[in-house]
Amino acid sequence: xxxxxxxxxxxxxxxxxxxxxxxxxxxxxxxxxxxxxxxxxxxxxxxxxxxxxxxxxxxxxxxxxxxxxxxxxxxxxxxxxxxxxxxxxxxxxxxxxxxxxxxxxxxxxxxxxx
Amino acid sequence: xxxxxxxxxxxxxxxxxxxxxxxxxxxxxxxxxxxxxxxxxxxxxxxxxxxxxxxxxxxxxxxxxxxxxxxxxxxxxxxxxxxxxxxxxxxxxxxxxxxxxxxxxxxxxxxx
Numbered sequence: 001x002x003x004x005x006x007x008x009x010x011x012x013x014x015x016x017x018x019x020x021x022x023x024x025x026x027x028x029x030x031x032x033x034x035x036x037x038x039x040x041x042x043x044x045x046x047x048x049x050x051x052x053x054x055x056x057x058x059x060x061x062x063x064x065x066x067x068x069x070x071x072x073x074x075x076x077x078x079x080x081x082x083x084x085x086x087x088x089x090x091x092x093x094x095x096x097x098x099x100x101x102x103x104x105x106x107x108x109x110x111x112x113x114x
Numbered sequence: 115x116x117x118x119x120x121x122x123x124x125x126x127x128x129x130x131x132x133x134x135x136x137x138x139x140x141x142x143x144x145x146x147x148x149x150x151x152x153x154x155x156x157x158x159x160x161x162x163x164x165x166x167x168x169x170x171x172x173x174x175x176x177x178x179x180x181x182x183x184x185x186x187x188x189x190x191x192x193x194x195x196x197x198x199x200x201x202x203x204x205x206x207x208x209x210x211x212x213x214x215x216x217x218x219x220x221x222x223x224x225x226x
Contacts, residue, residue, distance in 0.1 A: 031212060043217030044157075046216075051212070089156075101159070104156060106155075
């Protein structure tokens, strides 16, 4: 079956530091890959996505590249801000999955200190 | 620009009471989902619905029932609440195929 493995947290960084959150996946076929962000007290929001190999998703300074050869989709940001403190989820959805179900990683908590 | 709306936002129940959590989406999505989120456990799928009139079990369906009332609405019912069902419940919806999911803001449920 499909699975997503995320870098374990929590991750604590100083403001303006470089961020990487690792994500690897196992899936049959060619899934679409997503990063979601969850701020305290809220639901998950789509942060970025990539639908095929070598695609780069980007949003709000965050980037992730769909690497088929390493089955990875690592999230990066060059300079984090306090407002980026949140929980980040990597996820995939495969076209052959019933009802468009997604498989989610366990989430990585990021805390950015001033 | 409502997206996915969940009611109520907070609820406290006593063991054995019943309750229905409501969810509605205005994006004309075919698929809808119910998850629970517990500390350190990530998201766990309770039930999902691929289309109006169909529902299927997810990873943790025991103790829950669902109804896909129409294309917009998907409700989750706890018939006899137990303390182990204390959690944050999220409803989500998505289009057909490998599409991202859109989440509500959650219902925070405590069972005493």
